[in-house]
Amino acid sequence: MENIASNLQAVIDRIRTAETRFGREPGSVRLLAVSKTHSPGALRAAVAAGQRDFGENYLQEALSKIAALGSERLIWHYIGPVQSNKTRQLAENFHWLHSLDREKIAHRLSAARPPGLPPLNVCIQVNISNEASKSGVAPTAVADLANIVTELPGLHLRGLMVIPAPGASFDRQRAAFARSRALYDELTGLGLSMDTLSMGMSDDLEAAVAEGSNLVRVGTAIFGQRRA
Numbered sequence: 001m002e003n004i005a006s007n008l009q010a011v012i013d014r015i016r017t018a019e020t021r022f023g024r025e026p027g028s029v030r031l032l033a034v035s036k037t038h039s040p041g042a043l044r045a046a047v048a049a050g051q052r053d054f055g056e057n058y059l060q061e062a063l064s065k066i067a068a069l070g071s072e073r074l075i076w077h078y079i080g081p082v083q084s085n086k087t088r089q090l091a092e093n094f095h096w097l098h099s100l101d102r103e104k105i106a107h108r109l110s111a112a113r114p115p116g117l118p119p120l121n122v123c124i125q126v127n128i129s130n131e132a133s134k135s136g137v138a139p140t141a142v143a144d145l146a147n148i149v150t151e152l153p154g155l156h157l158r159g160l161m162v163i164p165a166p167g168a169s170f171d172r173q174r175a176a177f178a179r180s181r182a183l184y185d186e187l188t189g190l191g192l193s194m195d196t197l198s199m200g201m202s203d204d205l206e207a208a209v210a211e212g213s214n215l216v217r218v219g220t221a222i223f224g225q226r227r228a
């Protein structure tokens with residue numbers, strides 16, 4: 001627990017170093033602390049060290065942490081798989097959702113977003129290295145889903161989220177992130193308004209920053225290993 005503040009600072013230093021090395025504007029990459037499986041106490045240690053954005057993958061676990069840390073002004077991001085019977089609770093309790101991959105879910109989230117809240121910030125999850133994972137939209141299908149999201153009053157399209165297959169080398173990691181960046185540029189070129197490229201984790205954040213990520217999702221390097 002006492003390591004969390006220093007781990008967090010080390011991750012921030014990695015991000016800043018990568019920004020400088022790859023010609024990115026200083027401070028342009030946002031850090032999402034991925035806190036799944038970790039205790040409310042671990043999150044509190046990160047909050048005390050200045051962290052505000054937290055990412056969670058499991059709804060029930062997330063809801064108990066949101067309640068436990070309710071007095072802090074935190075920004076909660078849902079980054080796990082979305083089941084359609086969970087859309088109401090997701091729409092009611094989170095500020096961001098990074099893992100949108102179906103039209104039906106988009107409609108349900110929008111309809112369930114409480115009118116008193118600003119629209120839910122949404123990233124579309126793209127399956128950028130097809131062989132690796134079943135989740136995410138095929139690159140060729142992203143534009144259609146993005147156009148639907150922009151029409152929905154309860155949602156605010158922010159960008160794309162990718163989880164590439166673990167890269168064997170820095171250059172392999174960069175190649176998958178470069179494809180994601182190219183897709184992002186293609187969509188904004190079509191007139192879609194987006195500002196977020198959510199990519200990079202503990203083991204590949206430098207490669208992601210090199211290729212234009214402006215939001216990295218980091219768990220292990222901040223909170224330590226997750227239990228199996």
Ligand SMILES: *Cc1c(COP(=O)(O)O)cnc(C)c1O
Nearest residue numbers: 034079201202217218219220221
């Ligand atoms: C768990 C998770 C992360 C964090 O991964 P680390 O390797 O622990 O940094 C990032 N993004 C998503 C979608 C995750 O599920």
